[in-house]
Amino acid sequence: MKIPPILKQYITEAILKTGLRMPSRLKLPPSSLRFALEQITRVFPQRRDVEIRQIRLAGIAAEEIKPQPAATQLIFHIHGGAFFLGSLNTHRAFLSxxxxxxxxQVLHIDYPLAPEHQYPDAAEAIYDVYQQLLDQGIQPKDIIVSGDSCGASLALALVLQLKQRNPALVPSALILMSPLLDLTLTSQSLRYNRKHDALLSIETVATGISFYVPGDMDRSTPELSPIFGDFTGLPPTLVQVGSKEILLDDARRFEQKASQAGVAVRFKLYTGMWHNFQMFSPWFDEAKRSLDDLAEFAQEIDQS
Known part of the structure; x- marks a missing residue:
């Protein structure tokens, strides 16, 4: 029996709220929440028509996912998880x-997580990996930097750092999926979408930030909250966000500020979708459309 799309979405949101969002509000140890996330993401089907290779870059465990031997463009993806969750395992199927x-070719890395590692450990590891890619002869024009959730924050912070050090190092494009960009938590959607986001709770975000940010640091610095950075000179950027996300306004604020700075930004809003909905593309049309949009954007960058 085929389940109607509305009923399928209702069931999925109920499962997510019960299985992940609710436990995340109970102040469980990171190990318990990491285990829960790993179990939930096991339901995502992994593509078999790819080659996956385990590697190390700058001392960090990583994976290469290749759909064909001669892929010319590299997507360097930084996974999300509120700075203390997520792994190669949780994102492998999605990135395949x-x-x-x-x-x-997609590259993703097992960067150091909080609370075991606070800022700047993750940011430094990601920068070192990017630098090693350049040292291996990969050109910035052949790299798209991508990130979801807090990974989008780390991705944007990386590109801002590269731009400041040497604009010639900036990648060809940037992809921000369901981005967490303001660690001061001032976006209004944190409140008005609090009951609607099936996956992410304010408590999880706040916990992750408290784990990640040293107590004496100002959370509004662009290194931590890249929404407050200078966007002039950023590469073409795709932003994707769901209408039910608590981080909706982080994405909207980025789109407005980036456009004012002259960035070629493509903002995509997906109706009825929750945080990191792109990972649910096997089952929902809006999530499928988001990956179609992402592929179209990436191919345009490759051909430009």
Whole structure:
């Protein structure tokens, strides 16, 4: 029996709220929440028409996901998880789908998580990996930097750092999926979408930030909250966000500020979708459309 789309979405949101969002509000140890997330993401089907290779870059465990031997463009993806969740395992199936749809090589890394590692450990590890890619002869024009949730924050912070050090190092494009960009938590959607976001709770975000940010640091510095950075000179950027996300306004604020700075920004809003909805593309049309949009954007960058 085929389940109607509305009923399927209702059931999925109920499962997510019960299985992940509710436990995340109970102040469980990070190990318990990491285990829960790993179990939930096991339901995502992994594409078999890719080659996955375990590697190390700058001392960090990583994976290459290749849909074809001669892929010319590289998507360097930084996974989300509120700075203390997420792994190669949680994002492997999702990124295998992106690799097939874009026909590009995808690289993702197991950067150090909080609370075991506070800022700047993750940011420094990500920068070192990017630098090693350049040292291996990969050109910035052949790299798209991508991130979801807090990974989008780390991705944007990386590009801002590269731009400041040497604009010639800036990648060809940036992809921000369901981005967490303001660690001061001042976006209004944190409140008005609090009951609607099936996956992410304010408590999880606040906990992750408290784990990640040293107590004596100003959370509004662009290194931590890249929404407050100078966007002039950023590469073309795709922003994707769901209408039910508590982080909706982080994405909207980025789109407004980036446009004012002259950035070629493409903002995509997906109706009825929750945080990190792109990972649910096997089951929901809006999530499928988001990956189609991502692939179209990436291929336009590759051909420009």
């Amino acid at each position: 789908e992106i690799a097939v749809r874009t026909q590009m």
